[in-house]
Amino acid sequence: MTSPDPLALHESVPAQLAELRLERGRPLIVTDCDEVLVEFLKGLERYLEANNLWIDLQSFALSGNIKHRDTNEPVPPKEMPALLERFFDTETHRLDAVEGAADALAELSKRAQVVVLSNLPLTQRRTRIDNLSAQGLDYPVIANQGLKGGPVRKLAELVEAPVFFLDDLPPNISSVAEAYEPSHRIHFIADERLAKLLGPAKDSHFHTTDWNAAKAFIEEKLAAEGF
Ligand SMILES: [Mg+2]
Structure with missing residues (x-):
């Protein structure tokens, strides 16, 4: 069995990437949605x-x-x-936002740009955007399928700046580590019961259930890199 191509991109992703208005040189936070921004x-x-x-x-x-x-x-x-x-x-x-997510990202948006990278069918993308923006999470959403290393690598090439990645699923974190090693990877699981079932993902730099802690980690890395 061969391992999956870490740079693979689902066919629906390039057109969605082309729609984004990203600022080159500005740090980028790529965040998963289920169990990170919303209570899956x-x-x-x-x-x-x-x-x-x-x-x-x-x-x-x-x-x-x-x-x-x-x-x-x-x-x-x-x-x-x-x-x-x-x-x-x-x-x-009608999924509820994770406590603290909207405030943390609003604060981080002063220093970084935010993209939501969520595995869901393209037909659900609009619903997800509306649900998030109604709860103070008004950010572009990419509807992905499969591992996330490929899309994160493309995003990193577009911004040429520090990249942060948050996800609850270890295979996505490993995929991003492989596709774009310089990324800062946060293993975020909102639900404490799930977090207890799963220790820190091996390719993550930080493991938390708390948006304030994730924000502090990101701010510290930004400061260290002069942003
Ligand atoms: Mg998730």
Whole structure:
């Protein structure tokens, strides 16, 4: 088996990158959305509850851990993609912002530009933008598919300035480390229960559940690099 190309770009991404108005020389914060800017797990739990399901948080995985309330039988892995698609269809517009995210990014925006890099279908992009901007998170959103190293590398080439990357999923952090090693990588998991299930990602520089702590880390790195 060959490992995935760290610079791979999903076909929908180049056109979205071309729409961005990025300032060359200004630091860039690339942030994931689910479990970083919005409370993915809490939204998922609300959705599961309404559908007579629950998530058994015994490990950091969705597949195998979503169970029927009555029988405790897990939803079979082959039914998971459809379940998640229905979840995003019904819940994306009303996921709650993570506490402190809007204030931290507003403050950081004085010194850096912000792009949201979120794995979701292109058809959901508008809904995600509207949900975020209604909660004080008015930033461009790129709807990605797959690992994030490729898009982050392209973004880094556009700005030629310090790049920060935040994500809850270790494979995305490793992908960015491989594609653009100079990036500052924050392993951010908003939900404390999930954070406890998963230690710091090996290719991250900082691990937190707290936007104030993430902001302090970013500000310190910016100052160290003269921004
Ligand atoms: Mg995420």
